[in-house]
Amino acid sequence: MNEIRNFCIIAHIDHGKSTIADRLLEYTKTIQITEGQMLDDMDLERERGITIKSHAIQMEYELNGEKYILNLIDTPGHVDFSYEVSRSIAACEGALLVVDATQGVQAQTISNLYMALEHDLEIIPVINKIDMPSAMPDEVEDEIVDLLGCDRTEIIRASGKTGEGIPEILNAVVERIPHPSGNPDAPLQALIFDSVFNSFRGIIAYFKIENGSIAKGDKVKFYNTGMEYTADEVGVLKMDMIPRQRLSTGDVGYIISGIKDSKEVKVGDTITHVARPCEKAISGFQEVKPMVFAGVYPIDPSDYENLRASLEKLQLNDASLTFSPESSVALGFGFRCGFLGLLHMEIVQERLDREFDMDVITTVPNVSYMVYDKHGNVKEVHNPSGLPDSTLIDHIEEPYIRASIITSSNFIGPIMKLCLDKRGELINQEYVSGNRVELHFMIPLGEIVIDFYDKLKSVSKGYASFDYHVDCFRPSKLAKLDILLNGEPVDALSTLTHQDNAATFGRRMCEKLKELIPRQQFDIAIQAAIGAKIIARETIKCVRKDVTAKCYGGDVSRKRKLLEKQKKGKKRMKQIGNVEVPQKAFLAVLKLD
Ligand code: GDP
């Protein structure tokens, strides 16, 4: 194992992690890049520039006549996946800390760095994009020195575009990162840091061996789930899976063992032998729990079974997605889905649309609440409309996050105001360097899932980076706000909101819905209510709309086209009582200004 180096790349989003990874693979001739980026293989990922699923890839590199095996473990790049990042980091001995020369240190740079330091990783700082005219490598170097307390000479200047600095990075990986340690003769202990679904082979788990060795045909046990399997195939990951007879301490590889259910392979679990098990699991294992929930309903009720099948398929690739059947008076039969966070939710929505061609209505996201009754019993509630009657509730607790925001000092005021409006509480404020500050807040997660990102972006003109983790549950005075259309409560529009904000919130909801619901042949009353009390009201006046009126007589085909277009538009409409409500109205709360 002396020739092995296991490392990852940590960076704030868009600082060039994937680009640097590609250059490393290219330089070591692991891949020939033709176009696009190799590590991100899902379309969606490429478009968003976010690595959603981590992968691992092995490179060979020669330095001073010695041959080395470098395992690059790719980490997911977004806050929603921070537990998965922590497990990938735990599988490494070193990390490249990539910082964009035009942007400097950002929120995720710091949160990922802390994670790497917690696992005692050797950090190799890299300043990327030095080819850009707006690069400020000297300033960024100062920031990195402040952050790491390292020597200037340790920092590598590089460009993923021109390839400058790439050989220096590879040399540093070999020279500075320690080889893995562990005892090859000890009982097997392998850390699962990722898994993927393959339609022919089932679930493939990626692991790093901390101690012992594993061979094809071994009887193995997954420590935390307690499930036992036969290792049908083990091997290493290059551009393809390369089967091997045996893998040993320090190796990074994959195991195929006929697993069909993605839930059986838990990131962070330990693989050991049935016959000679290790004494304890590798520490740090957690069950990831969804924190954000939303209802997902087929627009056409006959698609219900299709939707279930699609969600099941998605879950094969994505064990952190949960769903259970629910029904809504307004929307009929659908599912309540649980997501790690907002980005995760968007990804699932888009995949349902693109890969499965499902037309769905998604309701406003909410967080999970702990509802305590008068007898001290606690119930987890994932849907505001599932809240027990208010007379039975003693109090409700909601999740709080610890947020870190890095920005320049001239935006402190507006950001502070935004966070306080979101019921946030400033914890501290520290200068990163020059005029850039890091602010820490405690904020209810429920406020973040509403429209926080967009607002943060606008008040900071894009110059603020944001990172968070869920910290604790705290009691809050929450009230359920209902929306009624022509007197009928629309359960899918119910939200939980803080009592002090309820009146303003209800008024803004009504105003927004008035904008979003098209006029129809009759007046529509929109009301907001808390319990039996109406707190706001708007009316949409009736209109008679004839879309074909513009087509002066003759052109029949154009007329038909318009009608078809209107019909298609209607697919995104849901009939609530006698009112037609478009999908975007169900997300009205996200658009309140
Ligand atoms: P990631 O989100 O950290 O994986 O970032 P990417 O590797 O996807 O890079 C983000 C953007 O920066 C992409 O448009 C890259 O083409 C661009 N980029 C990355 N490295 C460099 C570099 O060294 N120079 C320049 N000019 N652009 C770069």
Ligand code: MG
């Ligand atoms: Mg990337």
